[in-house]
Amino acid sequence: MRFVIAPPLISSIAVAGSTERFPVRRIICVGRNYEAHAREMGRDPTREAPFFFTKPADTVVENKATVPYPPDTKNFHHEIELVVAIGRDGFNIALARACDYIYGYSVGIDLTRRDLQLQAREQGRPWDWGKAFDQSAPIAPIEPVSRIGHPKKGRIWLSINGAIRQDADIADLIWSVPEIVTIASQSIRLKAGDIIMTGTPAGVGAMTPGDHVEGGIDGIGTIEITIGEPEKT
Ligand code: MN
Numbered sequence: 001m002r003f004v005i006a007p008p009l010i011s012s013i014a015v016a017g018s019t020e021r022f023p024v025r026r027i028i029c030v031g032r033n034y035e036a037h038a039r040e041m042g043r044d045p046t047r048e049a050p051f052f053f054t055k056p057a058d059t060v061v062e063n064k065a066t067v068p069y070p071p072d073t074k075n076f077h078h079e080i081e082l083v084v085a086i087g088r089d090g091f092n093i094a095l096a097r098a099c100d101y102i103y104g105y106s107v108g109i110d111l112t113r114r115d116l117q118l119q120a121r122e123q124g125r126p127w128d129w130g131k132a133f134d135q136s137a138p139i140a141p142i143e144p145v146s147r148i149g150h151p152k153k154g155r156i157w158l159s160i161n162g163a164i165r166q167d168a169d170i171a172d173l174i175w176s177v178p179e180i181v182t183i184a185s186q187s188i189r190l191k192a193g194d195i196i197m198t199g200t201p202a203g204v205g206a207m208t209p210g211d212h213v214e215g216g217i218d219g220i221g222t223i224e225i226t227i228g229e230p231e232k233t
Helices: 035-040 096-101 112-125 175-186
Strands: 012-016 019-023 025-029 052-053 066-067 075-078 080-086 100-108 155-159 162-168 195-199 212-217 221-228
Touching: 080 155, 080 175, 096 100, 096 175, 100 212, 100 221, 175 195
Parallel strands: 025 195, 066 221
Antiparallel strands: 012 019, 025 052, 080 100, 080 195, 155 162, 155 212, 212 221
């Protein structure tokens, strides 16, 4: 096939213990999936159906990168999250089979222009400009299920310049990973290469240029980024 302009490169994420990479098709994010975070966002943490938003595949950022402070925000937030990498296509996936569709797990940061997100929320507008901006999805190397199985618990944490800001356990997810896979697959056909960011625990907050941000999930991995100065061109 020939194209009228150069086709975009395939976005990808490193795979732990391998020189091969995981190709990213799209990034699906779960909103409010830990009770304490739902409360800090001013919402009732009852177990209402999960809701989703997305980021483009090319928002992924490599571990240890410098992420420039993005435009149009004065409240640039971190959200540390368990990441699920989908390895097979599936529609209407049975709960008992959900794990069969998972290639691996990682840890990532759902970077958020919180002022734009909250303004959109209040005005009933889409969240995209608060969530789906350039370089908004740093993700650590993926640990394949063949190496770590399907983790059900483990400390999830994030620090800024060494001070802990988020500290919880993935066992506290309101909707479990298999439930999220099943529910998402009832609404869209999940495809190999899809990434699911499963929601953040409490303690989200603002970052500024020069901040060194580290996070991790016990048994899965760690992610670190530095916040850089805004890009000028
Ligand atoms: Mn999030």
